[in-house]
Amino acid sequence: MDEIKDRLLKPSKATHEDQRGKFISYLSIGLIAVLVISILVFITIHGLAMFTQNGMKISDFLFKTDWNPGKKLIGALPMIVTSFGVTLLSALIATPFAIAVALFMTEFAPKRGAKFLQVIIELLVGIPSVIYGLIGLAIVVPAVRTIYGGTGFGILAGAIVLFVMVLPTITSLTVDSLKAVPRHYRQASLALGATRWQTIYKVILRAATPGILTAVVFGMARAFGEALAVQMVIGNAAMLPQNLTSPSATLTSQLTMGIGNTIMGTLPNNALWSLALLLLIMSLVFNLVVKLIARKGRIK
Amino acid sequence: MDTFIAPTNLELAIETKNLEVIYGDNQAVFDSSLEFPRHKITAIIGASGSGKSTYLRSLNRMHDKSVTVNGQIIYRSVDINQPKINEYEVRKQIGMVFQRPNPFAKSIRNNITFALKKNGITDSRVLEERIETSLKEAALWDEVKDDLDKSALELSGGQQQRLCIARSLSLRPDILLMDEPASALDPISTEKVEATMRKLRKDYTIIIVTHNMQQASRVSDYTAFFHQGRVIEFNRTQDVFQTPHVKMTEDYISGNFG
Numbered sequence: 335m336d337e338i339k340d341r342l343l344k345p346s347k348a349t350h351e352d353q354r355g356k357f358i359s360y361l362s363i364g365l366i367a368v369l370v371i372s373i374l375v376f377i378t379i380h381g382l383a384m385f386t387q388n389g390m391k392i393s394d395f396l397f398k399t400d401w402n403p404g405k406k407l408i409g410a411l412p413m414i415v416t417s418f419g420v421t422l423l424s425a426l427i428a429t430p431f432a433i434a435v436a437l438f439m440t441e442f443a444p445k446r447g448a449k450f451l452q453v454i455i456e457l458l459v460g461i462p463s464v465i466y467g468l469i470g471l472a473i474v475v476p477a478v479r480t481i482y483g484g485t486g487f488g489i490l491a492g493a494i495v496l497f498v499m500v501l502p503t504i505t506s507l508t509v510d511s512l513k514a515v516p517r518h519y520r521q522a523s524l525a526l527g528a529t530r531w532q533t534i535y536k537v538i539l540r541a542a543t544p545g546i547l548t549a550v551v552f553g554m555a556r557a558f559g560e561a562l563a564v565q566m567v568i569g570n571a572a573m574l575p576q577n578l579t580s581p582s583a584t585l586t587s588q589l590t591m592g593i594g595n596t597i598m599g600t601l602p603n604n605a606l607w608s609l610a611l612l613l614l615i616m617s618l619v620f621n622l623v624v625k626l627i628a629r630k631g632r633i634k
Numbered sequence: 635m636d637t638f639i640a641p642t643n644l645e646l647a648i649e650t651k652n653l654e655v656i657y658g659d660n661q662a663v664f665d666s667s668l669e670f671p672r673h674k675i676t677a678i679i680g681a682s683g684s685g686k687s688t689y690l691r692s693l694n695r696m697h698d699k700s701v702t703v704n705g706q707i708i709y710r711s712v713d714i715n716q717p718k719i720n721e722y723e724v725r726k727q728i729g730m731v732f733q734r735p736n737p738f739a740k741s742i743r744n745n746i747t748f749a750l751k752k753n754g755i756t757d758s759r760v761l762e763e764r765i766e767t768s769l770k771e772a773a774l775w776d777e778v779k780d781d782l783d784k785s786a787l788e789l790s791g792g793q794q795q796r797l798c799i800a801r802s803l804s805l806r807p808d809i810l811l812m813d814e815p816a817s818a819l820d821p822i823s824t825e826k827v828e829a830t831m832r833k834l835r836k837d838y839t840i841i842i843v844t845h846n847m848q849q850a851s852r853v854s855d856y857t858a859f860f861h862q863g864r865v866i867e868f869n870r871t872q873d874v875f876q877t878p879h880v881k882m883t884e885d886y887i888s889g890n891f892g
Contacts (some may be wrong), residue, residue: 339710340806341723348722 361606381611384604401572403605412574416582419489421557424496430549432504457501467566470495475567482579488568490578495563500553511545544631548624555620561586585609636878640869644671644838647809647839651662653705655688662688672785677850680860686843690811692834694728733814735794737786745786747806764804773801773830792823811841828853851875859883
């Protein structure tokens, strides 16, 4: 009996394991925290160099429209406008489709159909972005050219390619949020004589709204950050877009195009770092928006 | 507030002294001192929100890291409510059965052997013997002995709960804490669980939280009545139910509140 009392008072193998596990997890967290912080600090320092070392004005960077860092013209507005343009447009097209597909998968499709769609969506996520770009270049750009004239490169082509790329992201997150709607909501609504459509429209979609909004914002974050595929169909002219089919450039495409042709520490290079900082800030904003939606939208 | 706590004069399995449980700004249990006699069934009754489950969960340190528990919990003349106590060893000696049957999504066999294997018991003869005795003690053996490899989730609710009891017994604990073990079960399953408890009293000390007063009077030897986080009355069950000392206990038992 005293043996048990003894065991109560002494650490055992289990408590040692506990300690070791705790140590390992804290260590991992610490490493990741250091990594994230150093990335943030690194990009911030480089991103601000243009304003601190080269004496450029932040307002010029944000609001001027001429981009030619070699000649001290650092107006990034064209890229900012184009980035937001392709992002918003692609999310606008993708959202209704995503909701429709998600509703089909969760509410209508027989189990097998839903599984099949799931596989297809996962496949879409896995396709490398260069392939999307290639298809965009081979099919979307000529199609836009034939229908609207011009070169075919531009925001419209970019948005169409991005639409296909963000569709699976938005769809699968929407499916998750629809699945999270408790079954008894459906039953309660149906038992009150509501039709299936009324139930979906007024009860299920309402309950899933925060999740769907989060899905859309995640999709937008993905679209905003996508570089390669967009770069292939956007036209890569750092000019304020005149319309949806005029060649332009996004923050990301400008970065990938330019980074190989500049020398570290020079103004053109620093200007690109500033674009990177802007991208980073935007992705933080997207994250923040997701958090806000999650908090505000929670049904009380 | 009037209270009446009868001394037991029996060998104790566990006792609390001035125990209080605090959730953030909310105190759920106040200054509770109770003695639990060895090899008896003690029922804790009280309305919803009276702190009875919270009190029970503090006995095997299930509140660790989430809420503050002050006061003493004396077990084997050690105060186990101290940071230096090995809480894992505490829980091996003081098992728990929860309100809803919560078997693992494993076979019946593996549900029982889970804890044993984690404790380094791998001798298959010992394991087989433990499976059989635990299931027999929980009165489930006859129903499942032929399909021990069936998933525990295929069992009925009542069978699952008895499996959970067997699972707790596999470690040969001293004390079994039961948190409304029959409230999710139908009357027939409830009766089986109660019969199991009566049988277990021989070898184990059982503390059961229940909001079913008939159940408390049917199975328990001692009864503690909790109200708003305080022990109002503690006595032998028949005394609590037939000649309660405190007006509030009487009101509760006769259904005048709660």
